[in-house]
Amino acid sequence: MAFNTLTFALYFGIFNILYRLIPETPVRGRNLLLLAASYAFYGSWDWRFAGLLAFSTVVNFAIGLEMGEDRTPQHRKTMLVLALAFNLGLLGFFKYFNFFADGLAALLGSSTYSPALNIVLPLGISFYTFQVLSYPIDIRRGVIRPTRDFLDFSLFVAFFPNIVAGPIERARNLLPQIASRRPISAERFHEGAWLIFWGLFKKIVVADNLSKFTTPIFDLPVSSSGLQLLTAFYAFAIQIYADFSGYSDMARGLAKWMGFELMLNFKTPFFSPNLPVLWQRWHMSLTNWIKEYVFYPLALWRPRGRSLESALVILITWVLMGIWHGPTLVFAIWGFYHAALLVLYNRLLPHLNRVRPKQGWRLTTWNAGSVLITFHFFAIGLLCFAVKLPEEVLLVFDGIIQWQAPYYGGTFSLQPFYLLVFLVLPLVVVESAQARADDEFVVFRWPVWAKTGFYYLGFYLIVLYGVFSANRYFYDQF
Amino acid sequence: MTNFKRVPHAFLWTLLLIVLTEFFVYSNRESLVHDYWNKFVINEKVLAEAPGDYDYLILGNSIQKTGIRPADVSDRLLSIGLAGAKPLAQVALLKRYLRKHKPPKVIFLYVDPENQYDTMQVIARYFFDFTEFGTYASDLSRDERDAYVWKMFSTLDHRKVGLGQDRVAYGGPNAEFVRALLANRGFMQSPFHDRILADDFYATHKTHRRIQPSITIEPRDRKYFDELMTVADQSGIRVVFLGMVVPEELGAIFETNGFFKEYREYLAALRARYPRVTLPGGETFGIANKYFGDFQHMNDQGVEFYTRYFKEEVFAPTVASAAAER
Numbered sequence: 129m130a131f132n133t134l135t136f137a138l139y140f141g142i143f144n145i146l147y148r149l150i151p152e153t154p155v156r157g158r159n160l161l162l163l164a165a166s167y168a169f170y171g172s173w174d175w176r177f178a179g180l181l182a183f184s185t186v187v188n189f190a191i192g193l194e195m196g197e198d199r200t201p202q203h204r205k206t207m208l209v210l211a212l213a214f215n216l217g218l219l220g221f222f223k224y225f226n227f228f229a230d231g232l233a234a235l236l237g238s239s240t241y242s243p244a245l246n247i248v249l250p251l252g253i254s255f256y257t258f259q260v261l262s263y264p265i266d267i268r269r270g271v272i273r274p275t276r277d278f279l280d281f282s283l284f285v286a287f288f289p290n291i292v293a294g295p296i297e298r299a300r301n302l303l304p305q306i307a308s309r310r311p312i313s314a315e316r317f318h319e320g321a322w323l324i325f326w327g328l329f330k331k332i333v334v335a336d337n338l339s340k341f342t343t344p345i346f347d348l349p350v351s352s353s354g355l356q357l358l359t360a361f362y363a364f365a366i367q368i369y370a371d372f373s374g375y376s377d378m379a380r381g382l383a384k385w386m387g388f389e390l391m392l393n394f395k396t397p398f399f400s401p402n403l404p405v406l407w408q409r410w411h412m413s414l415t416n417w418i419k420e421y422v423f424y425p426l427a428l429w430r431p432r433g434r435s436l437e438s439a440l441v442i443l444i445t446w447v448l449m450g451i452w453h454g455p456t457l458v459f460a461i462w463g464f465y466h467a468a469l470l471v472l473y474n475r476l477l478p479h480l481n482r483v484r485p486k487q488g489w490r491l492t493t494w495n496a497g498s499v500l501i502t503f504h505f506f507a508i509g510l511l512c513f514a515v516k517l518p519e520e521v522l523l524v525f526d527g528i529i530q531w532q533a534p535y536y537g538g539t540f541s542l543q544p545f546y547l548l549v550f551l552v553l554p555l556v557v558v559e560s561a562q563a564r565a566d567d568e569f570v571v572f573r574w575p576v577w578a579k580t581g582f583y584y585l586g587f588y589l590i591v592l593y594g595v596f597s598a599n600r601y602f603y604d605q606f
Numbered sequence: 607m608t609n610f611k612r613v614p615h616a617f618l619w620t621l622l623l624i625v626l627t628e629f630f631v632y633s634n635r636e637s638l639v640h641d642y643w644n645k646f647v648i649n650e651k652v653l654a655e656a657p658g659d660y661d662y663l664i665l666g667n668s669i670q671k672t673g674i675r676p677a678d679v680s681d682r683l684l685s686i687g688l689a690g691a692k693p694l695a696q697v698a699l700l701k702r703y704l705r706k707h708k709p710p711k712v713i714f715l716y717v718d719p720e721n722q723y724d725t726m727q728v729i730a731r732y733f734f735d736f737t738e739f740g741t742y743a744s745d746l747s748r749d750e751r752d753a754y755v756w757k758m759f760s761t762l763d764h765r766k767v768g769l770g771q772d773r774v775a776y777g778g779p780n781a782e783f784v785r786a787l788l789a790n791r792g793f794m795q796s797p798f799h800d801r802i803l804a805d806d807f808y809a810t811h812k813t814h815r816r817i818q819p820s821i822t823i824e825p826r827d828r829k830y831f832d833e834l835m836t837v838a839d840q841s842g843i844r845v846v847f848l849g850m851v852v853p854e855e856l857g858a859i860f861e862t863n864g865f866f867k868e869y870r871e872y873l874a875a876l877r878a879r880y881p882r883v884t885l886p887g888g889e890t891f892g893i894a895n896k897y898f899g900d901f902q903h904m905n906d907q908g909v910e911f912y913t914r915y916f917k918e919e920v921f922a923p924t925v926a927s928a929a930a931e932r
Contacts, residue, residue, distance in 0.1 A: 576619065579616035580623065584620050591761050
C-alpha cells in the first residue's frame with residue numbers, strides 16, 4: 129500500500145476522518161489510532177514485518193528504560209552497546225547475512241554449498257533501524273531522557289509516514305511531538321496539501337515516466353545507442369531525485385495533516401555549487417545521521433592519543449553510506465567514489481578560492497559552471513544505482529564516449545523524449561524558484577492566476593500522465 | 607461552516623476549473639473517445655433509440671456487427687449489438703430497443719461462448735445509464751462497477767481508454783460515425799476491412815488469447831439468457847440462434863481441443879429448455895482465414911460471404927417458416 133496508490137488514498141482518507149473525530153487532547157486517543165493505522169499500513173506488505181517491528185520496539189523500549197538517569201554511566205554504556213548490537217545485528221541478519229554467507233562459501237571454495245538463507249528483506253528496515261538507533265545514542269549523550277510511555281515509543285518506531293523510506297527521524301524530534309498536543313492549523317494543512325500534491329507529481333508523473341524510459345536502457349546498456357545512454361544518464365538522475373524526494377514530500381505532507389513536523393530530506397540539491405553542499409541537501413536525514421553519529425565520533429576519536437586522518441574518516445563514513453544501501457560491490461564503489469571526490473575537493477578548495485572570480489558575469493558563469501559540474505559528478509555516481517554490476521557503469525560510459533550504434537539497429541525515437549521533457553519542465557520551474565527563494569513553499573507567494581494555472585496543470589498532468597500502476601518507490605528497496 | 611476566507615483562492619479557482627473541465631469532457635465524450643471499439647459501444651445507444659421499427663433484429667456482438675450488412679438482406683432488418691456482448695449486455699440492449707420501438711418478429715441471437723475479458727467494463731462505462739447500472743450492479747464484478755463509477759471522472763476515464771496502445775483509433779468525427787451507423791442499419795465496417803488474415807495466423811500465434819481451451823459461460827450468462835428469453839416471450843418475439851463463425855484454422859483447433867463440442871452441447875441444452883428456438887445455420891463453422899481482416903472480424907470479402915450465407919441459410923428459412931406458421 130504505497131502512497132501513490134488509490135488504495136492508500138482511500139485508507140488515508142478514512143483514517144484522517146477518524147483521526148479528526150478524536151479530540152486533540154488527551155493525545156493518547158489519536159496516538160492509539162495512529163499506532164494501529166501504522167501497523168496496518170506496515171503489515172499490509174507482509175504481516176511478518178509488523179511482528180519484527182513489534183519485537184524491535186519492545187527490545188529498544190526495555191533498553192531505553194535501562195538507560196535511565198538513576199543508572200550508572202557504565203551500565204548505560206553497556207546498554208548502548210547492547211542496543212547497537214541488537215539493532216545492527218537485526219539489520220545485518222536481514223540485509224547482509226546472505227551476502228556474507230555467499231562470500232564465505234566462495235572463500236572456502238565451495239561451489240555447491242552456501243549457508244545463505246531464503247530471507248525476505250523487511251521493508252524499510254534500514255530506515256527504521258537507524259531511526260530507532262538515535263534513541264539510545266541520544267539518551268547516552270544526555271540529549272533526551274528515556275520515555276516511560278510504551279505507546280509513545282511504539283509510535284515513534286512505527287510512525288507510518290516515514291517508516292518505509294524516511295526521512296530518518298531523531299527521537300529528540302519525534303518523541304516530544306508524539307507526547308504533546310498537535311494542532312493542525314490552516315497553514316500546516318495548506319503546506320501538507322502542497323507537499324502531498326507535489327510529491328505525488330514528482331513520483332508518478334516525473335519519476336515513473338522517466339523510469340519507463342531508463343529501465344530498458346540500463347537493463348541492457350550494450351544494446352542501446354550512445355544518444356540513448358546519454359539521455360538515460362540525465363533522465364536517471366532526475367528520476368531518482370523525483371522518486372525519493374517525492375516520497376519524502378508526501379511523508380512530510382501526510383505528517384503535517386496529522387499535526388507532525390518531519391525533518392526536511394531534500395533541499396533543491398541539483399542547484400548546489402559543490403559536492404559538500406549537495407550532500408547537505410540530498411537525503412539530509414541520512415547524511416546528517418551519519419555525520420552526527422559516525423563522522424564526528426570518528427573525527428574526534430583519539431586512539432593512542434592521535435586523531436585519524438581526515439581522509440580515512442571520510443572514506444570509512446562514505447563506504448558505510450554506500451553499504452547502507454545494500455551489501456553489493458557497486459554500492460561500496462559508490463561510497464568510495466564520493467569519498468574520493470570529497471577528499472579531492474577539500475584538497476583543491478584553497479586553489480579554487482584563489483581563482484574564483486569576485487564579481488560580475490565571470491562570477492555568474494563560475495557559479496553556473498560549478499552547479500553543472502557538481503550535478504555531473506553526482507549523476508555519474510548515481511549510475512551505480514541504475515545498473516546491477518560495477519562493470520556496467522563502464523559499459524555505459526564506453527557506449528556514450530564511443531557514441532555506439534544500437535545493437536539491434538533502429539533509430540532513437542524523439543517522440544517519447546519530447547513528452548518527458550514536457551513532464552519534467554514543471555519540476556525544473558518549481559525547483560529553480562525554490563532554490564532562488566530558498567523556500568520550499570515559494571509557490572504560495574505566486575500570484576493567484578499563476579498558482580491556479582500551475583495547480584490545474586499539475587493536477588491534469590497527474591491524471592493524464594501519472595503512472596498509477598507502479599506501486600513501489602525506488603528507495604523502499606533499501 | 608467553512609470559512610472560505612481561509613481557503614486559498616487559488617485552490618478554489620483550481621477546483622472550479624477542474625469541475626468545468628470534467629463537465630466539458632463528460633458532455634463531449636462521444637466525440638473525444640477515439641478508440642474505435644469504444645466509440646462503437648458508446649454510439650450503440652443512438653442506434654437502438656433511432657426512429658423506425660424493424661421486423662427482424664440481429665442481436666450479436668462485434669462479429670455480427672462488422673460481418674453482416676443488413677441492407678443486403680432485407681429492409682426490415684436492423685443489426686444491434688455491443689462489442690464483446692454476453693446475455694447481460696444483450697438484455698440491456700434489447701430493453702433499450704423495446705423502450706422506443708414495437709417488438710420485432712424475430713431476433714437472430716448470437717450466444718457468445720468466448721471469454722471476453724474486460725469488455726463488460728467497457729459496456730458498463732459507455733453504455734449503461736444510471737438506471738441500467740442500478741438494475742444490473744449486483745451482477746457486475748467490482749472492476750465493472752469501478753469502471754462505471756470512474757467514468758464520472760471523465761478525463762481519467764478518457765486517458766484509460768484513449769491511450770490504449772493495442773486498439774484502433776477512429777479518425778473521423780463522431781457525427782460521421784453515427785451517420786454511417788444509421789445509414790448502414792447497424793453494420794459497421796471493421797477497421798481491418800482491407801486486410802487479410804494470414805493462413806497460418808494461429809500457427810504463428812500459438813498463445814493468442816482467442817485460442818481458449820474451454821467455453822466461458824458464467825452464472826450471470828445463464829441468468830440473463832433466461833431473462834432475455836422471458837422478455838422475448840412476453841413481447842411475442844421469436845428467437846433464432848446464430849452459429850459461431852471463426853477462421854477455419856481456429857475452427858480446426860476448436861474441434862481438436864473440445865471447445866466446439868462444449869459449445870454445441872451448451873446450445874443443445876439451451877434449445878432443450880427453450881424448444882421454440884431454432885438454429886437454421888448450424889452451431890459452428892470455420893470459413894477461410896482470407897475472409898478475416900484480423901483474428902476475429904471479417905474483411906470486405908468476408909462481409910460479402912457472411913452476409914450471403916446469413917441471407918440464404920438463416921434469414922430466408924426463418925422468414926419462410928414464419929410465413930408457413932401464419
